[in-house]
Amino acid sequence: xxxxxxxxxxxxxxxxxxxxxxxxxxxxxxxxxxxxxxxxxxxxxxxxxxxxxxxxxxxxxxxxxxxxxxxxxxxxxxxxxxxxxxxxxxxxxxxxxxxxxxxxxxxxxxxxxxxxxxxxxxxxxxxxxxxxxxxxxxxxxxxxxxxxxxxxxxxxxxxxxxxxxxxxxxxxxxxxxxxxxxxxxxxxxxxxxxxxxxxxxxxxxxxxxxxxxxxxxxxxxxxxxxxxxxxxxxxxxxxxxxxxxxxxxxxxxxxxxxxxxxxxxxxxxxxxxxxxxxxxxxxxxxxxxxxxxxxxxxxxxxxxx
Amino acid sequence: xxxxxxxxxxxxxxxxxxxxxxxxxxxxxxxxxxxxxxxxxxxxxxxxxxxxxxxxxxxxxxxxxxxxxxxxxxxxxxxxxxxxxxxxxxxxxxxxxxxxxxxxxxxxxxxxxxxxxxxxxxxxxxxxxxxxxxxxxxxxxxxxxxxxxxxxxxxxxxxxxxxxxxxxxxxxxxxxxxxxxxxxxxxxxxxxxxxxxxxxxxxxxxxxxxxxxxxxxxxxxxxxxxxxxxxxxxxxxxxxxxxxxxxxxxxxxxxxxxxxxxxxxxxxxxxxxxxxxxxxxxxxxxxxxxxxxxxxxxxxxxxxx
Numbered sequence: 110x111x112x113x114x115x116x117x118x119x120x121x122x123x124x125x126x127x128x129x130x131x132x133x134x135x136x137x138x139x140x141x142x143x144x145x146x147x148x149x150x151x152x153x154x155x156x157x158x159x160x161x162x163x164x165x166x167x168x169x170x171x172x173x174x175x176x177x178x179x180x181x182x183x184x185x186x187x188x189x190x191x192x193x194x195x196x197x198x199x200x201x202x203x204x205x206x207x208x209x210x211x212x213x214x215x216x217x218x219x220x221x222x223x224x225x226x227x228x229x230x231x232x233x234x235x236x237x238x239x240x241x242x243x244x245x246x247x248x249x250x251x252x253x254x255x256x257x258x259x260x261x262x263x264x265x266x267x268x269x270x271x272x273x274x275x276x277x278x279x280x281x282x283x284x285x286x287x288x289x290x291x292x293x294x295x296x297x298x299x300x301x302x303x304x305x306x307x308x309x310x311x312x313x314x315x316x317x318x319x320x321x322x323x324x325x326x327x328x329x330x331x332x333x334x335x336x337x338x339x340x341x342x343x344x345x346x347x348x349x350x351x352x353x354x355x356x357x358x359x360x361x362x363x364x365x366x367x368x369x370x371x372x373x374x375x376x377x378x379x380x381x382x383x384x385x386x387x388x389x390x391x392x393x394x395x396x397x398x399x400x401x402x403x404x405x406x407x408x409x410x411x412x413x414x
Numbered sequence: 415x416x417x418x419x420x421x422x423x424x425x426x427x428x429x430x431x432x433x434x435x436x437x438x439x440x441x442x443x444x445x446x447x448x449x450x451x452x453x454x455x456x457x458x459x460x461x462x463x464x465x466x467x468x469x470x471x472x473x474x475x476x477x478x479x480x481x482x483x484x485x486x487x488x489x490x491x492x493x494x495x496x497x498x499x500x501x502x503x504x505x506x507x508x509x510x511x512x513x514x515x516x517x518x519x520x521x522x523x524x525x526x527x528x529x530x531x532x533x534x535x536x537x538x539x540x541x542x543x544x545x546x547x548x549x550x551x552x553x554x555x556x557x558x559x560x561x562x563x564x565x566x567x568x569x570x571x572x573x574x575x576x577x578x579x580x581x582x583x584x585x586x587x588x589x590x591x592x593x594x595x596x597x598x599x600x601x602x603x604x605x606x607x608x609x610x611x612x613x614x615x616x617x618x619x620x621x622x623x624x625x626x627x628x629x630x631x632x633x634x635x636x637x638x639x640x641x642x643x644x645x646x647x648x649x650x651x652x653x654x655x656x657x658x659x660x661x662x663x664x665x666x667x668x669x670x671x672x673x674x675x676x677x678x679x680x681x682x683x684x685x686x687x688x689x690x691x692x693x694x695x696x697x698x699x700x701x702x703x704x705x706x707x708x709x710x711x712x713x714x715x716x717x718x719x
Contacts, residue, residue: 195595290500291637291638291639291640292618292636293636293637293638294638297638311619313597314616314619314620315619315631315633317636323709323710324636324710325710325711325713326620326633326636326710326711327711327713328620328631328633331597331598331622331629331631332596332598333596333598333599333602334596335596362713362714365712365713365714366713366714368713369713396716399716400715400716403713403715403716404628405628405629405630405631406630406631406632406711406713407670408630408632408667408670408671408673408674408708408711409667409670409671410705410708411701411704411705411708
């Protein structure tokens with residue numbers, strides 16, 4: 110089953126202690142789509158300026174990503190400049206130029222309106238609502254956001270949250286949104302806002318899935334070389350939703366497997382700048398790392414009393 | 415099989431955002447012994463002053479902890495005063511009064527010299543070496559330390575590390591000791607110092623076990639109420655070594671189970687001040703939480719290709 114993703118396509122400049130990536134391909138929808146494309150067909154809705162390099166279009170097409178929803182407008186593409194210290198868990202934003210993204214109003218092409226899998230990547234929650242109004246009855250909706258929307262449009266955001274199956278945010282955002290320091294309390298509060306499930310991303314510490322009545326804890330893959338964490342969260346979400354759409358199995362077992370596939374994709378993505386690692390990634394490597402995750406987390410159950 | 419633990423017995427005063435514990439029972443050997451006592455017999459070697467309350471002696475005895483190695487000297491017991499902010503992962507030390515602990519020289523009673531399981535809790539690495547010289551041939555040696563010894567006596571500490579089966583430290587200490595920011599590189603460097611296995615504690619994010627050729631990642635139990643993280647690391651180590659000594663199974667499977675039991679014990683301990691939660695803890699609760707850990711981390715393996 111194909112996925113529809115709505116989000117940003119950007120040109121990033123990133124500095125980490127290990128090097129610099131100048132004017133590289135970025136954006137939440139880009140990372141998400143590329144990651145998901147290893148599992149299923151992806152339809153991308155977004156906007157770029159007339160400066161957007163053809164090589165990036167060619168790359169996305171080479172991943173079989175349908176770009177009929179990618180609008181090109183005169184002006185410059187969204188640009189983000191950021192920096193990471195040795196603590197790679199948090200980026201410092203040096204500059205954001207929204208450019209054509211400033212006036213972006215997502216138009217969902219008619220042929221996408223029946224999508225079964227929808228990801229609302231990090232954009233203005235008003236626009237996320239507009240997207241929801243343009244699709245008929247998706248089977249699975251996932252949604253991301255950021256601190257900026259939590260503080261500026263909490264009520265609109267809560268409307269979005271009440272409509273989604275998977276709300277995917279990081280630890281700090283979960284605390285900010287709920288006003289709770291304790292993560293279990295924060296999760297309970299956010300589920301109380303109507304999200305069916307909540308996935309909390311914790312960077313190098315992995316992710317937690319909170320459902321109505323269970324918790325699943327997945328570690329991150331301990332890597333010796335982390336070059337650039339940019340897009341790790343979107344790559345995670347792409348692998349997660351891609352796997353769900355591929356299998357159609359949205360039981361708790363299926364969801365947990367999808368979380369591991371998401372973690373696998375994120376673990377590859379941070380091994381190089383931008384999404385360069387995904388350019389050479391083979392499916393056999395994904396499979397192998399899934400098995401490593403299994404080996405890394407397995408322990409024996411107690412015998413029943 | 416019984417365990418020998420050498421470490422501190424203290425009187426703590428602790429402040430957290432959730433309350434205050436004044437002059438409560440503390441110390442690494444105390445937490446360790448109490449936790450291990452749920453799984454096996456424990457022999458404690460340490461020192462207290464003549465002010466040490468009889469009720470604490472009575473409590474330790476009620477846990478079947480053998481106190482023939484607990485020296486009582488005239489003077490005051492080791493006192494520690496600390497404070498936690500909402501980030502419960504790190505304590506701020508307000509005051510340390512070593513008192514009788516200052517001149518502590520561990521004497522291992524002859525009847526303990528054949529111990530098979532030995533834990534060197536956080537004390538001066540010179541003293542840890544003295545303990546090692548007084549025991550014959552332990553099957554399993556575990557060792558903890560702290561930032562203070564890493565910076566003041568790194569060479570002596572490395573001698574200790576080269577002799578232990580499980581070196582158990584926290585994330586920051588692993589980075590400090592190895593000089594590596596990346597945790598996988600840090601672990602490799604520390605294994606290179608001769609520790610057979612390394613356990614890295616990450617507070618609310620769980621623990622990582624590094625062996626020569628594998629990694630095991632265990633989450634912490636997500637708790638809604640964390641009152642006082644003091645002693646969580648020692649309680650973890652107590653459950654870990656206690657379970658190993660109980661089963662005698664030091665295969666990787668056994669070690670992984672022991673790590674989960676350690677995590678279970680730590681998760682209970684932080685639910686109340688000092689080690690008060692362990693005063694009422696029942697073995698059936700430990701068993702039940704182990705099963706929760708299993709449920710919380712389980713996901714399906716891929717079918718073989």
